[in-house]
Every structure is written in structure tokens, then in C-alpha cells.
Amino acid sequence: MLSHEDNAKLTRVGPGTPLGALFRRYWIPAAMTADVPEPGGAPARVKLLGEKLVVYRDPEGTLGLMKEHCPHRGASLFYGRNEVGGLRCLYHGWKMGGCGALLETPPEPASSPFTARLRHTAYKVREAGGIIWAYMGPAEAEPPFPRFPWLDLPAENLLPVKMYQHNNWLQGCEGDLDPAHPNYLHRDFQVDDRESWAAAGWQSIAMLMNDGAPEIICEETPYLMRVAAIRNTGDPATAYVRTTEWAAPFYAYIATGPHECQLFKAWQPIDDETCFTFYIHFDPAKPVDREGAYRNWGHQPTQPGWRTDHTLENRHFQDRSMMGHNFSGIVGAAIQDRAVQESMGFIYDRTQEHLGTSDRAVVFYRRLLLKLMDQLAAGHAAALPGLDPALDYRQRGSSVHMPRSRDWHEADAVLAALERGEALPALA
Ligand code: FES
Numbered sequence: 001m002l003s004h005e006d007n008a009k010l011t012r013v014g015p016g017t018p019l020g021a022l023f024r025r026y027w028i029p030a031a032m033t034a035d036v037p038e039p040g041g042a043p044a045r046v047k048l049l050g051e052k053l054v055v056y057r058d059p060e061g062t063l064g065l066m067k068e069h070c071p072h073r074g075a076s077l078f079y080g081r082n083e084v085g086g087l088r089c090l091y092h093g094w095k096m097g098g099c100g101a102l103l104e105t106p107p108e109p110a111s112s113p114f115t116a117r118l119r120h121t122a123y124k125v126r127e128a129g130g131i132i133w134a135y136m137g138p139a140e141a142e143p144p145f146p147r148f149p150w151l152d153l154p155a156e157n158l159l160p161v162k163m164y165q166h167n168n169w170l171q172g173c174e175g176d177l178d179p180a181h182p183n184y185l186h187r188d189f190q191v192d193d194r195e196s197w198a199a200a201g202w203q204s205i206a207m208l209m210n211d212g213a214p215e216i217i218c219e220e221t222p223y224l225m226r227v228a229a230i231r232n233t234g235d236p237a238t239a240y241v242r243t244t245e246w247a248a249p250f251y252a253y254i255a256t257g258p259h260e261c262q263l264f265k266a267w268q269p270i271d272d273e274t275c276f277t278f279y280i281h282f283d284p285a286k287p288v289d290r291e292g293a294y295r296n297w298g299h300q301p302t303q304p305g306w307r308t309d310h311t312l313e314n315r316h317f318q319d320r321s322m323m324g325h326n327f328s329g330i331v332g333a334a335i336q337d338r339a340v341q342e343s344m345g346f347i348y349d350r351t352q353e354h355l356g357t358s359d360r361a362v363v364f365y366r367r368l369l370l371k372l373m374d375q376l377a378a379g380h381a382a383a384l385p386g387l388d389p390a391l392d393y394r395q396r397g398s399s400v401h402m403p404r405s406r407d408w409h410e411a412d413a414v415l416a417a418l419e420r421g422e423a424l425p426a427l428a
């Protein structure tokens with residue numbers, strides 16, 4: 001349970017809020033490449049951390065991200081002319097550059113101080129992995145761009161999915177921090193889980209169904225944190241270990257097994273009450289099975305809103321006649337997650353919750369974020385996790401069976417050995 005004060009601190013992301021300040025120290029997802037596919041094409045509206053923005057790709061292909069409303073009298077630059085070097089407002093022709101410079105104010109006399117003195121809010125952007133990333137923090141504190149290894153994969157080895165959710169970002173993120181919920185929410189007990197999940201390449205999700213009360217262990221890392229979920233198997237000498245690697249502020253590598261298509265998760269807080277969830281399916285060795293991913297996760301939204309038709313009003317198309325074999329009666333793991341997360345209300349009142357041992361990672365993450373917000377407010381930004389240029393960002397979540405006698409930290413080594421084809425890896 002959280003106090004009202006801490007719940008507000010962990011959920012409010014606008015300018016001037018402690019969490020907003022923390023998120024503005026990192027590169028975060030702002031849009032998809034597909035939002036502005038054509039040079040010189042239409043700008044797209046973006047709301048990010050409560051700020052109304054537009055993203056555009058100028059006729060020479062340069063991306064820009066700036067405040068939506070014109071600094072003159074506020075017309076939306078969503079309608080603006082897309083010109084080389086910036087956007088020109090339709091109303092009176094003011095032109096704003098991607099770096100925030102006011103380039104032209106044609107109705108004003110040549111002596112006007114506007115172009116020299118006035119600046120428009122604009123943010124740095126990078127494009128990688130089908131995603132447009134933004135840095136919204138102080139210019140002097142710009143962090144290194146996190147070189148997640150999947151960013152460099154060929155397009156066929158990568159399936160980046162963005163989906164709208166009508167709930168606060170933390171409700172969503174806490175799903176990624178919750179190793180026990182798949183045994184219930186994502187269970188399909190007539191069609192054998194081993195068949196339905198494994199057939200689509202998700203062997204590791206099928207395997208976790210054996211034990212619905214995992215032991216959960218958390219620890220801090222230079223990136224942010226790591227979570228291990230350790231499950232019983234049919235053999236008392238063998239544990240099923242799943243690790244999730246987290247990078248600040250809300251990136252997670254979900255546990256996957258040897259040669260399995262991997263999953264990176266990210267969140268885009270749109271404002272306090274809505275967010276986009278990102279599922280990045282990737283496989284360094286082979287093309288991603290797109291149809292399989294859409295079928296199992298159900299996350300195939302339509303542009304431009306990146307929404308699916310599922311809502312609270314239509315109960316996410318829950319079909320109670322299916323509940324004899326499908327725990328939730330809802331099709332698709334991403335929709336099952338969204339149904340419970342949206343059902344909690346736009347911003348869940350965490351003074352009402354009753355946390356148990358299965359919520360250990362949720363609690364650990366909240367405490368860590370509260371600590372980091374205090375650290376930043378106290379002027380210790382340099383010590384924030386994930387910002388050290390020496391970090392190589394080669395993380396991975398591991399899903400392996402291993403001897404109970406071994407330290408779970410060896411899960412990565414076991415996975416690497418299995419991928420090399422060693423049946424019984426030699427461990428440290
Ligand atoms: S409102 Fe944009 S130029 Fe006047």
C-alpha cells in the first residue's frame with residue numbers, strides 16, 4: 001500500500017513533477033517511424049509526459065519534435081506547412097526550426113526582436129529500431145543514447161508494436177514487474193499451454209505455468225534492477241529460473257529461453273491517465289513470426305491512434321463461454337494485460353491495495369523510483385542508473401531450467417551454454 005502522496009509522486013509525469021523530472025533525464029519513446037513515414041509529409045501529434053507536441057520529417061528527411069502550438073497565437077502546427085528546416089504555421093507564416101529557433105516571422109518588421117529573442121520549445125530526437133526517441137531534459141545533461149542491441153537488427157528480425165492504453169503508465173509497467181500473474185491471467189487450460197504458446201515460439205511462457213507461486217528476488221544493477229522468479233518443477237533437484245533485466249526508467253527484457261524470439265518492453269507515458277505500451281519482439285538469428293506474435297499477444301492496433309477496438313465498455317470482447325478453457329475469456333496476452341490494467345481506473349488509488357509476497361518486484365521498483373526522484377531533487381543526477389557511458393546495454397532476460405543447488409545468477413551462463421549446444425553447461 002502507498003500513501004496518497006507517494007501514489008501521486010509515482011504516477012504524475014507532467015513538467016515540474018518529480019517523476020516527470022526523472023523521466024526527462026532519459027531517452028524515451030516518442031513516436032513510431034510509421035507515424036511520419038514520408039519526408040515532407042504530414043506532421044503527427046504526439047503527447048508525451050503531458051506535453052502536447054508535433055513530430056515531423058522535413059522534406060530532406062530530418063526529424064523534428066516541437067511544441068504543438070505556435071508561439072505567436074497558438075495555432076496548431078499539426079496543420080503546419082512542412083518545409084526544409086522546420087514547420088511553418090498556417091495562420092501568419094511564422095516558421096520554427098527543429099532546434100527551437102524562430103526562423104521567420106513574415107508579417108513583422110525587419111526590426112522585430114522575435115527571431116533573435118524568442119525560442120520555441122523543441123526536443124532532440126533520434127530514430128532507431130522503428131521508433132523515434134526523444135530527450136526532453138536539460139541540454140547540459142543529455143545522456144548517452146542507450147544502444148539496445150536490437151536497434152541494429154534488420155527489419156525482418158524486429159517487430160516493434162505500439163498500443164494505446166487508457167490507464168496511467170505505472171499500472172501497465174507493474175504488469176511487467178509481476179512474475180506470478182501469467183499463471184492466472186494468461187492461462188489457457190484446455191488447449192495445452194505448451195502447445196498454444198510454444199507453437200508460436202514462446203516455450204518459456206508455457207513452462208512457467210507449472211508453478212503459480214514463484215519465489216521472487218530483486219536486486220539493483222547499474223542499469224536499474226533485476227528480478228528473478230524461481231519456480232518448482234516436477235523434479236525437486238531442478239528449478240525453473242526466469243530473470244527480467246530492467247534498464248531505467250521503464251525498459252525491461254522479459255525472460256526468454258534458448259533460441260527463442262526475445263521481448264523488450266517499454267512505456268510511453270502520454271499523460272497521467274493514458275500511455276502507450278511498446279512490445280519489441282526481436283530475434284537476432286531469424287525473422288520474427290509476425291502472425292504468431294499478433295495471434296498470441298493480440299496487439300495489432302490501427303494508425304493513427306495505435307488503438308485496438310477493445311475498451312472497458314465492450315469488456316475487451318471478453319467471452320464468458322470461453323472461460324472453461326481460457327482463464328480470462330479474453331483473447332491475446334497483451335489484451336488480457338490491458339483489460340486488467342484499464343479496469344483499475346485511470347490512476348489506481350494504491351492506498352486501497354493489499355500487497356503480498358508475489359508483489360515483491362512491484363514494491364522494489366516503486367521504492368527505487370522514489371529513491372531516484374529524491375536523489376535527483378537533491379542534485380545527485382550523476383548517480384542515476386543507466387546513464388554511465390561505459391554501459392554496453394547488452395542485457396537479456398533468461399529462462400532456463402537449472403540445478404537447484406546453483407546460484408540463480410548463473411541463469412545467463414546456462415542460457416548461453418544451451419544456445420552453444422552444450423547440454424550440461426560447465427558453470428563457475
Ligand atoms: S498563430 Fe502561428 S503564425 Fe500566427
Ligand SMILES: [Fe+2]
Pocket residue numbers: 175181182185186333337
Ligand atoms: Fe501479462
